[in-house]
Amino acid sequence: MLTAKNLSKSYKNIKALSNLNLTIPKGELYGMLGPNGAGKTTTISILSSLLKPDSGEIMYNGKSLYQNLSECKKLIGVVPQEIALYEDLTAKENLNFWGTMYGIKGKKLKQKSDELLNFLGLTERKNHKIKTYSGGMKRRINIAAALLHEPEIVFMDEPTVGIDPQSRNLIFEVIEELHSRGLTMIYTTHYMEEAERLCDRIGIIDEGKLIAEGNLDQLKKASSVKEEIHLKFSTNKESNLSGIQNKYKSQLQLHKNTMLFSTSQANADLPELIQSCVKSNILLDKIDIRSLSLESIFLELTGKSLRD
Numbered sequence: 001m002l003t004a005k006n007l008s009k010s011y012k013n014i015k016a017l018s019n020l021n022l023t024i025p026k027g028e029l030y031g032m033l034g035p036n037g038a039g040k041t042t043t044i045s046i047l048s049s050l051l052k053p054d055s056g057e058i059m060y061n062g063k064s065l066y067q068n069l070s071e072c073k074k075l076i077g078v079v080p081q082e083i084a085l086y087e088d089l090t091a092k093e094n095l096n097f098w099g100t101m102y103g104i105k106g107k108k109l110k111q112k113s114d115e116l117l118n119f120l121g122l123t124e125r126k127n128h129k130i131k132t133y134s135g136g137m138k139r140r141i142n143i144a145a146a147l148l149h150e151p152e153i154v155f156m157d158e159p160t161v162g163i164d165p166q167s168r169n170l171i172f173e174v175i176e177e178l179h180s181r182g183l184t185m186i187y188t189t190h191y192m193e194e195a196e197r198l199c200d201r202i203g204i205i206d207e208g209k210l211i212a213e214g215n216l217d218q219l220k221k222a223s224s225v226k227e228e229i230h231l232k233f234s235t236n237k238e239s240n241l242s243g244i245q246n247k248y249k250s251q252l253q254l255h256k257n258t259m260l261f262s263t264s265q266a267n268a269d270l271p272e273l274i275q276s277c278v279k280s281n282i283l284l285d286k287i288d289i290r291s292l293s294l295e296s297i298f299l300e301l302t303g304k305s306l307r308d
């Protein structure tokens, strides 16, 4: 469906993308996982023809994007990171506007727009102005707008950032339904639970480079980390933690009152880890050994934590 070869893009002296390669078969839900600034939006903008790469080649169904621009654009739907709606118009009027932009008119537009408003759970609010909508409802209208012209591939750029949990779940259900209907999708996120839950394959992107790719099992097999020790702790001094953090560096992540320790052999490492905690006056409340998560894989590959 989509192949991109050696995409590179710099903004002045910032290298936003370097030699990115992607092959997305028809019907795949591909997750692009990376921290802020990794190059996700740049990739989506280039693939959807909004931004020109400095170099590289993009093909849709075997046809070059730039040599078949209008034909390829019909195949593409984009849910942008920044919400693009007219606040003083109603949801229905916004969809009418987008429909007209895509050349859809009359009965067909009304039918499609009603169908999508229903699909996204917005029928009851369709005649209300967008400015009265919550962030999640706006995002849902943006998704509807991207689907109006029945694209074959849809790019969703961090569609769950800054929205309420109810809308987030509804968006997941919508994406899963679209996936089951065979729509090809590229979904960017910096939340690994989303990539894990939704995506057939995941590409890990950092500093403009795709550094790993595969389904969850393949990513796990390729990783030298095999298990995670989760420790719940309490301590009355922040400084108690710095010793243990210095000792284990990126092998150990601290989040409030939990530690995540990534290892190739949890049983062998556990006694020493507990001893280190005892020495640092860290009281342990709970110890769990779990199988590998995307979080540890990401940390191993990039040295970075993906959490906000």
Ligand SMILES: Nc1ncnc2c1ncn2[C@@H]1O[C@H](COP(=O)(O)OP(=O)(O)O)[C@@H](O)[C@H]1O
Binding pocket: 011, 014, 015, 016, 034, 035, 036, 037, 038, 039, 040, 041, 042, 043
């Ligand atoms: N219009 C722009 N001008 C200059 N630098 C930009 C611009 N857009 C993005 N960048 C930079 O390019 C890099 C990749 O950005 P982006 O693609 O937005 O990442 P992501 O979507 O993963 O957060 C970042 O370092 C960002 O600061």
Ligand SMILES: [Mg+2]
Binding pocket: 040, 041, 042, 081, 157, 158
């Ligand atoms: Mg972005």
